Amino acid sequence: MSLHPGLAAVAGLIGAWRGEGAGQYPTIESFRYTEELTFTDVGKPVLHYMQRTWSPAGAPMHTETGYLRVAGGTALEFVLAQPTGQTELAEGLLVATEDGFACTLESRMVNSGSAKQVDATERRLELAGDVLTTHFAMAAVGVPLTHHLASTLHRHAAAIR
Numbered sequence: 001m002s003l004h005p006g007l008a009a010v011a012g013l014i015g016a017w018r019g020e021g022a023g024q025y026p027t028i029e030s031f032r033y034t035e036e037l038t039f040t041d042v043g044k045p046v047l048h049y050m051q052r053t054w055s056p057a058g059a060p061m062h063t064e065t066g067y068l069r070v071a072g073g074t075a076l077e078f079v080l081a082q083p084t085g086q087t088e089l090a091e092g093l094l095v096a097t098e099d100g101f102a103c104t105l106e107s108r109m110v111n112s113g114s115a116k117q118v119d120a121t122e123r124r125l126e127l128a129g130d131v132l133t134t135h136f137a138m139a140a141v142g143v144p145l146t147h148h149l150a151s152t153l154h155r156h157a158a159a160i161r
């Protein structure tokens with residue numbers, strides 16, 4: 001199956017990524033985590049995305065899934081489902097770099113009735129060869145847009161767990 005030409009700008013994401021991250025927020029204790037992502041080609045101008053995280057002791061932490069759509073070659077639309085009761089639509093323009101790209105995506109959120117209130121998120125993805133860096137900020141539980149997560153991931157031959 002050949003890659004849809006619309007995916008050219010993000011083709012470097014396809015595959016599995018694994019690495020370490022750190023989280024914080026004004027209302028919680030800081031923490032560290034291990035993260036694994038997969039971006040999978042489904043034969044359309046969209047990649048399927050799956051994220052899982054674990055505590056340093058190996059306990060499951062946050063997971064999320066969705067689709068990364070590419071419009072017009074450089075406009076990224078990240079359509080995400082959160083197990084914490086949010087749906088997140090994050091959009092941004094990709095800037096190509098020598099060995100990858102950088103993109104800041106700003107979101108609109110919908111919260112379920114029992115979910116903690118998340119009003120907006122901002123995600124930064126930086127791909128540089130075999131290294132993927134992520135940053136995540138959110139406006140949530142009455143706190144204005146504030147850093148929550150950062151991780152550095154390395155290309156991995158296959159999903160581990």
Ligand code: HEM
Nearest residue numbers: 023027028031033053061062082086116117118140141149
């Ligand atoms: C790598 C992914 C993530 C990890 C490891 C992570 C971890 C954590 C941890 C350990 C807490 C504190 C305990 C808790 O309330 O459950 C927390 C709180 C929270 N997280 Fe995350 N999180 C992640 C992603 C996200 C995402 C994507 C969102 C929003 C879409 C989010 C929204 C929140 C909210 C709203 C809180 C509650 C803050 C409060 O009640 O004061 N998190 N997160």
